[in-house]
Amino acid sequence: MVEETRAKLISAGRTAFAAKGYAAASMDELTAGVGLTRGALYHNFGDKKGLLQAVIDQIDAEMLARMRAAGSQGQTPWERFVDEGVAFIEMALEPEIQRIMLLDGPAVLGDPSRWPNQTACLRTTMRTVEQLINEGIVKPVDAEAVARLINGAALNAALWIAAADEPRAVLKKAVGAFRLLASGLLASDRQVGPTRSGRS
């Protein structure tokens, strides 16, 4: 079964890339770990970058699902938007996501916005922003620009948190700052109290 082989290799890639980083992950070790050889890898993915791309696509899809799930909980559209951002920050706490999606991915494959999968998370944020603008909740601005910056802010927050000695404490600070920054987008007649520092 070819699909099973691909799945095994992707799984092995995830753990190896996450643990050692892309550069230090040996394809020989990686494939041997699941009872295969580099032959299988080059046949299925072309080269080392191809495997990384496949791994990233898989993680990307998972992140999208989790972001949507987090966003669907909020009461107002604005809450949903903020919750998605917070969810992103929290996800990026995970070493796997950090190492693969935020560090090695961009360094090896280039700007994420050029990836085939188009970084699904970004599109989700963008659509949410567009919706908020249409509803008059957010000032009319370029939705993509906002989505980019919001994503970048969340990303950096995550990197910071992960490197911190007390991630939980830093997470609270980051989320607070995130809510405040996001509140700048609100149409001026809506100024909602932005600090609702609940959630773990």
Place this chain on the structure above:
Amino acid sequence: MVEETRAKLISAGRTAFAAKGYAAASMDELTAGVGLTRGALYHNFGDKKGLLQAVIDQIDAEMLARMRAAGSQGQTPWERFVDEGVAFIEMALEPEIQRIMLLDGPAVLGDPSRWPNQTACLRTTMRTVEQLINEGIVKPVDAEAVARLINGAALNAALWIAAADEPRAVLKKAVGAFRLLASGLLASDRQVGPTRSGRS
């Protein structure tokens, strides 16, 4: 002269890392390009990472100087703060800074906040934010958190712009979104008109 040798190697490293990326830059080529061998490199910098670190320190210092210069132009403290952020975005347009400081640097050396040089730009932003808080211009929040997110937003904006087909047009959008987000930090009784879309 030992200082001259170091300077030559750092210079060669800058161009090689910027052009090919850290991983693909060959130390043999790089050193031969300035009439030296790998021996000089390992003697002066320990290993390949050491050279990257030295290159990053140099660029970091330059970026700091340019940010300060940009910030010193503004009339109000708030303007200076925003101008520094915009300057950062504009700097990150340069391929050298992008590739080395924003992509390979973090991937190879880990989180920038742990670098010896402590990413001078970040500290500058942080101090500026602290000052703004003390003066009551910005709401009381964690200065480091804000600096981090602002930096991340600017960084991502830069990556986006650089990959765009029309960087100039995208730059304007990004700066607009940046100003809007930043305005969220303002104490509510100060709400300044945030969109002053001047500057090319």
Place this chain on the structure above:
DNA sequence: GTATCTCACATACATTCCGTATGTCAATGA
């Protein structure tokens, strides 16, 4: 039923590159 063709993967090889260990040469100081 067999011969062939293709697919999925394994094996073997060449190349490249890093890091280290060792060698050389000039300058310095005793």
Place this chain on the structure above:
DNA sequence: TCATTGACATACGGAATGTATGTGAGATAC
């Protein structure tokens, strides 16, 4: 003048990637 040290070059080993080739099983044609 001889020993020592620093700055750099040279030589070597190990590892990893990519490619070229081999192999065996299943499908298909006849």
